Amino acid sequence: GASSPVNGALYLAYRDEASDILITKKAAKGTAKVGEIVPYTITVKNMNTNVPGKNLIVEDLIPAGFKYVEGSARMNGEKIADPTGGRPISFGKFDLGVNGSATEPSECKLTYFLIVGSGVTPGDYVNTAVVKS
Numbered sequence: 001g002a003s004s005p006v007n008g009a010l011y012l013a014y015r016d017e018a019s020d021i022l023i024t025k026k027a028a029k030g031t032a033k034v035g036e037i038v039p040y041t042i043t044v045k046n047m048n049t050n051v052p053g054k055n056l057i058v059e060d061l062i063p064a065g066f067k068y069v070e071g072s073a074r075m076n077g078e079k080i081a082d083p084t085g086g087r088p089i090s091f092g093k094f095d096l097g098v099n100g101s102a103t104e105p106s107e108c109k110l111t112y113f114l115i116v117g118s119g120v121t122p123g124d125y126v127n128t129a130v131v132k133s
Contacts, residue, residue: 020047021056021096021131034120037069037113042129045107046096052104057092057132062114063125069113076108083112 021044028039042060046053060083062068068089073080075094083089091112097104114127 021045021053021133022047023058023129023131025127025129027127032116034116034118037115038066039111039113040127042110043107044096044110044131045099047099049099052098052101053096053106053131053133055093055133056096057090058110058129059088059090059132060127060129061088063120063127065117065120066114066125066127067117069115072111072113074111076105 023045024043026041028041029036032038042058044053044056044058064087068083070082071079073082073091075091080091083091091110094108095104096108097106099106
């Protein structure tokens with residue numbers, strides 16, 4: 001089948017008045033074919049040294065034609081509930097400690113799989129994620 005490129009790395013930043021939350025996202029593959037699974041990693045880090053991140057939600061506008069693989073979501077390696085929504089998909093809610101905290105982690109890694117659907121044609125597909133609170 002034809003090869004459909006998927007973004008290799010996408011770096012986004014989000015900031016709200018109460019905290020400074022940095023989100024980075026990376027696809028494990030640069031290209032994928034119809035039916036292939038693409039692993040994604042989203043890292044969310046609280047850059048603020050005074051204010052924790054509370055009730056955070058990761059909202060991911062997955063590419064059209066891609067589908068979330070049920071049961072694949074992990075937060076720091078631990079299985080979490082599947083996301084809600086179809087497009088975008090939403091993970092959360094979760095909290096992050098202040099940057100530099102010895103007791104509450106200020107960073108988390110969210111991993112999950114998307115499968116390239118049969119209707120996807122060759123081309124570039126952008127996958128954008130943001131953090132909301």
